[in-house]
Amino acid sequence: MNENDITVNLAPGSKIDLVDFENLTFGNVFTDHMLICDYKNGVWEKPVIKPYEPFLIDPSAKVFHYGQAIFEGMKAYKDENDDVWLFRPDQNYERFNKSATRLAMPEVPEEVFIGGLKKLVEIEKAWVKKGKGNSLYIRPFMIATGPGVLAAPAVFYRFMIILSPAKSYYSGEVKVLIAEHFSRAANGGIGAAKAAGNYSAQFYPTKLANEQGYQQVIWTDDATHTKLEEAGTMNVFFRINDTLYTAPTSERILDGVTRKSLIEVAKREGINVEVRPVLVSELIEAAENGTLQEVFGAGTAAVVNPIVGFSYKEKYYELPKQENSVALFLKEKLNNIQYKLAEDTFGWTVKI
Amino acid sequence: MNENDITVNLAPGSKIDLVDFENLTFGNVFTDHMLICDYKNGVWEKPVIKPYEPFLIDPSAKVFHYGQAIFEGMKAYKDENDDVWLFRPDQNYERFNKSATRLAMPEVPEEVFIGGLKKLVEIEKAWVKKGKGNSLYIRPFMIATGPGVLAAPAVFYRFMIILSPAKSYYSGEVKVLIAEHFSRAANGGIGAAKAAGNYSAQFYPTKLANEQGYQQVIWTDDATHTKLEEAGTMNVFFRINDTLYTAPTSERILDGVTRKSLIEVAKREGINVEVRPVLVSELIEAAENGTLQEVFGAGTAAVVNPIVGFSYKEKYYELPKQENSVALFLKEKLNNIQYKLAEDTFGWTVKI
Numbered sequence: 001m002n003e004n005d006i007t008v009n010l011a012p013g014s015k016i017d018l019v020d021f022e023n024l025t026f027g028n029v030f031t032d033h034m035l036i037c038d039y040k041n042g043v044w045e046k047p048v049i050k051p052y053e054p055f056l057i058d059p060s061a062k063v064f065h066y067g068q069a070i071f072e073g074m075k076a077y078k079d080e081n082d083d084v085w086l087f088r089p090d091q092n093y094e095r096f097n098k099s100a101t102r103l104a105m106p107e108v109p110e111e112v113f114i115g116g117l118k119k120l121v122e123i124e125k126a127w128v129k130k131g132k133g134n135s136l137y138i139r140p141f142m143i144a145t146g147p148g149v150l151a152a153p154a155v156f157y158r159f160m161i162i163l164s165p166a167k168s169y170y171s172g173e174v175k176v177l178i179a180e181h182f183s184r185a186a187n188g189g190i191g192a193a194k195a196a197g198n199y200s201a202q203f204y205p206t207k208l209a210n211e212q213g214y215q216q217v218i219w220t221d222d223a224t225h226t227k228l229e230e231a232g233t234m235n236v237f238f239r240i241n242d243t244l245y246t247a248p249t250s251e252r253i254l255d256g257v258t259r260k261s262l263i264e265v266a267k268r269e270g271i272n273v274e275v276r277p278v279l280v281s282e283l284i285e286a287a288e289n290g291t292l293q294e295v296f297g298a299g300t301a302a303v304v305n306p307i308v309g310f311s312y313k314e315k316y317y318e319l320p321k322q323e324n325s326v327a328l329f330l331k332e333k334l335n336n337i338q339y340k341l342a343e344d345t346f347g348w349t350v351k352i
Numbered sequence: 353m354n355e356n357d358i359t360v361n362l363a364p365g366s367k368i369d370l371v372d373f374e375n376l377t378f379g380n381v382f383t384d385h386m387l388i389c390d391y392k393n394g395v396w397e398k399p400v401i402k403p404y405e406p407f408l409i410d411p412s413a414k415v416f417h418y419g420q421a422i423f424e425g426m427k428a429y430k431d432e433n434d435d436v437w438l439f440r441p442d443q444n445y446e447r448f449n450k451s452a453t454r455l456a457m458p459e460v461p462e463e464v465f466i467g468g469l470k471k472l473v474e475i476e477k478a479w480v481k482k483g484k485g486n487s488l489y490i491r492p493f494m495i496a497t498g499p500g501v502l503a504a505p506a507v508f509y510r511f512m513i514i515l516s517p518a519k520s521y522y523s524g525e526v527k528v529l530i531a532e533h534f535s536r537a538a539n540g541g542i543g544a545a546k547a548a549g550n551y552s553a554q555f556y557p558t559k560l561a562n563e564q565g566y567q568q569v570i571w572t573d574d575a576t577h578t579k580l581e582e583a584g585t586m587n588v589f590f591r592i593n594d595t596l597y598t599a600p601t602s603e604r605i606l607d608g609v610t611r612k613s614l615i616e617v618a619k620r621e622g623i624n625v626e627v628r629p630v631l632v633s634e635l636i637e638a639a640e641n642g643t644l645q646e647v648f649g650a651g652t653a654a655v656v657n658p659i660v661g662f663s664y665k666e667k668y669y670e671l672p673k674q675e676n677s678v679a680l681f682l683k684e685k686l687n688n689i690q691y692k693l694a695e696d697t698f699g700w701t702v703k704i
Contacts, residue, residue, distance in 0.1 A: 027412070027501035034411055056406040059386055059514050060379070064495050067419050067548030068555070073501075104555035139501050143416050149379035149425075149491050149516060151585045151653075153555045162411050164501060179540070186538035186574035188531070190553045196419030197549015201542045203420070203456035203505045222538035223575035233503045301503075 005111065006035075006119050011051040014126070021129055024167050026301065027137065031124040031163040035116045038145070039106050039157040047116045049123065052162065060147040062154040068144035069196035070099040073300040074257075075166070076121050076136040076352065078128040079340035084121060084136075084352040087338050089114055091257045096140060099193035104153040105142060113140060117161050121352050127165050132335055137166040137301065166301070174297070174305055176231060177214040178280060178312040179205065183222035184229075184252075191252035202232055214311060216297070220280060221252065228278045234297030234305060235259035239326050240286045242293070243272040258298040258334070264346060265333050271326060280312060287317040295319060296327035304331035357463065358387075358471050363403040366478070373481055376519050378653065379489065383476040383515040387468045390497070391458050391509040399468045401475065404514065412499040414506040420496035421548035422451040425652040426609075427518070428473050428488040428704065430480040431692035436473060436488075436704040439690050441466055443609045448492060451545035456505040457494055465492060469513050473704050479517050484687055489518040489653065518653070526649070526657055528583060529566040530632060530664040531557065535574035536581075536604075543604035554584055566663060568649070572632060573604065580630045586649030586657060587611035591678050592638045594645070595624040610650040610686070616698060617685050623678060632664060639669040647671060648679035656683035 011032045019029055030052050037047035063069050072092040077085050093114055097107040117138060121128070128136040140161045146154030182205035184198060185191020191198060202217065209217050218236055221227040229247055230236055235256040238245045244266055249255040266273050286292035297305040306327045309318040336342035337349065363384045371381055382404050389399035415421050424444040429437050445466055449459040469490060473480070480488040492513045498506030534557035536550060537543020543550060554569065561569050570588055573579040581599055582588055587608040590597045596618055601607040618625045638644035649657040658679045661670040688694035689701065 025502070028499075030412060052411065054408040054410050056408055058406050059404065059512055060382060060491075060516075063548075064415060064421055064493060065423055065491070065548055066551035066555070067421060068552045069416055069419060071417055102556050103552045104559050137501070139412075139417070141416060147380075149489070149514075150377070151551055151554075153559070160411055162501075164412075181540050183538045183540035186535045186541060188533050188535035188557075188574055188577075189538060189541075190549075195549065195552060196415075196417055197542075197547065197552055199418035199503055200420045200455045200547060200549055202503075203418070204454050205540075207456050207505070222540055225540075 005046065006116060007046055007048045008123070009048065009050040010123070016126055019165065021134070021165060024165055026166055027164050029164055031127045031165070033120060033123055035120045035161040037108075037112050037116065037159045039159070044109055044112055047112050049120055057145060058147040060149055062144035062146055062148065065149055066144070066151055067195070067197040068103050068105055068154055069141065070096065070103055070105065071139060071141035071194055071196065072096045074138040074140070075300060075338070076128050076138060077338045077340070078130045078134070080130065082130070083340070084125055084128050085338070085340060086121070086350045086352065088257050088261065088348045089117070089350055092140070095194065095255060099195060100142065102190055102193040103195055105144065105157055108142065108159050112159060118352055120161055120163065124163055125352070127163065129165065132339060133168045135166050137164045139164065168303070173308040174215045175213065176216045176218050176307050176310045177209040177212065178218045178228070178310055179220050180225055180313065182217070183225075184219045186222055187251060189251065192250065192254060194254065206232055212311075218310065226279055226281065228280060228283060229253050231297045234299035234302055237262070237296050237298060237327070238278055238283060238292070239294035240282070241291045243274055244326065245274050245276065245278045247277055248275050256299060258300055258303060261334060261348065262298050262304070262330050265330055268345070269333065284312060284317070293320065294322055294325060294327050303334065304328070357398065358468060359398055359400045360475070361400065361402040362475070368478055371517065373486070373517060376517055378518055379516050381516055383479045383517070385472060385475055387472045387513040389460075389464050389468065389511045391511070396461055396464055399464050401472055409497060410499040412501055414496035414498055414500065417501055418496070418503055419547070419549040420455050420457055420506055421493065422448065422455055422457065423491060423493035423546055423548065424448050426490040426492070427652055427690070428480050428490060429690045429692070430482045430486070432482065434482070435692070436477055436480050437690070437692060438473070438702045438704065440609050440613065440700045441469070441702055444492070447546065447607060451547060452494065454542055454545040455547055457496065457509055460494065460511050464511060470704055472513055472515065476515055477704070479515065481517065484691060485520045487518050489516045491516065520655070525660040526567045527565065528568045528570050528659050528662045529561040529564065530570045530580070530662055531572045532577055532665065534569070535577075536571045538574055539603060541603065544602065544606060546606065558584055564663075570662065578632055580632055580635060581605050583649045586651035586654055589614070589648050589650060589679070590630055590635060590644070591646035592634070593643045595626055596678065597626050597628065597630045599629055600627050608651060610652055610655060613686060613700065614650050614656070614682050617682055620697070621685065636664060636669070645672065646674055646677060646679050655686065656680070
């Protein structure tokens, strides 16, 4: 995208000096600028980069009433030469437009999504800190701004990108609860879309899990609750007898970029990976007969998140301590690609 | 609620004279005022009635990213004495707070929800037109205004009420498609909540149905697609052999106020009603052997909406013309209660 195709109104000053980069909590601090691009009368208008600030919206905007809202989560990393890199932005762009279609929203042009975020991140380069664990979290999203309380797709939409400096997502030991009643997605529903509505469904069951001492829920299929699907904001992997298992993506399961990248890295490293439905009963059996080695979540915010134990039908299963954790090995390998500390043999990184 | 507990800032003038009440399309025109009540630090602030206008919101507000948004749909009716009546507002209030709990949002106090809407409708009395078919559609809703892109419930919320003058919802003949693949709700999901996210899931399948000439979809259970559940924005009734059938409410099916009111009216009128799961195969069989008499939707916006035919597995089933339509009979009975043209033996109407 030609840089003249984006209107840029820079903030008079930066708030970066007020930010304590050593003590960030996830997603609370935003950079100086944001990108806005409006869709009106069937046409995407010229994107605008402007100071981050609240914006005006009609009380009847369909995003508030009918949940037309989708997003992506991505990260930018700074290497030792102060260059800033994106990780597989094409994958997020593709998934974003798939989500858009599923929610009857317009597709966003590549020059707005990719071109816009490159330009925005370039302007905010100082917010990307060097060093492993540091990154700039990128949140592209689209909402239905069109007014009216008729239950039908909106006519006006707004695409935005906001940026938040991040350290690693989770801290402490993560214990999970395996869902026996609640679920996150229906067959023929929107579970595969990164739709805002999918997340609101998870908060209450997750709150109940939190109250019992579990940080996350591993969702099971809603019809039988026998298949392990994904965790709150992550796909999930199981290491049993030195093989990694993860559920295939489906209408109910998000096609995670970290998930598929880990599968490729694992294969390159000679680790057995099987993508197939994983039953709760298999997990319990493996935990009981000692073949279950690791369980971990995979997602952009968390990258890789080892799980220390899980609960099912009120029984808690502690995972064995791993001297050679495959989860941490894969995280290291993937991080090395993302931070340009190892050769990117996959061609996944894109320089800003 | 004491009227002094609501701050009222009246608009300098009214736009009512600019509105063509004979040619309203649903949900496009809003009255002069709206109610806003913010929830901060665990406390509901004083509600404010002020001119209807756009409001400022942070780009990271959780409603945009994680879909914490719920609503209700209600109507106010004017009788021949110019008195304005609500219909079973207690039912909407109760359901609203159930939705709130399921989405990990705070409950709204009765004096804010009921007290606020009575005060607001009283101020907007001139917008409620007399005569059957005319009403004031009331849209209470709550959104997560709290900022931050961490996938967790927000800390700040906003409850609002907006009002839109309405004529009858649908026009023309309604044909429906019975869902064979797509679905609106999961077991253990949020289908029973009036959550914004549930509606966004329906737009794309409904668009596909529209393209084939069907105005609505009748959803089936997501696991087997054998049970008839509800239509896009309505519960659904089937009249077979002079008995009315409708699905029981469940985690997947909304507890519609019109649905349950129609059941009570039908029973009072001596009509057989069976609340039980209705199979697609039963409907097809009844259509084929001539015992299927009527299919109709029931909802606040539509009240009662007769369906003229349905399609399943690419076969279209035309419903027989009814000389004595139970759908229209029940609509008349319910409307008479709502418009105070018949005695309200149930005690459902509440005067403003």
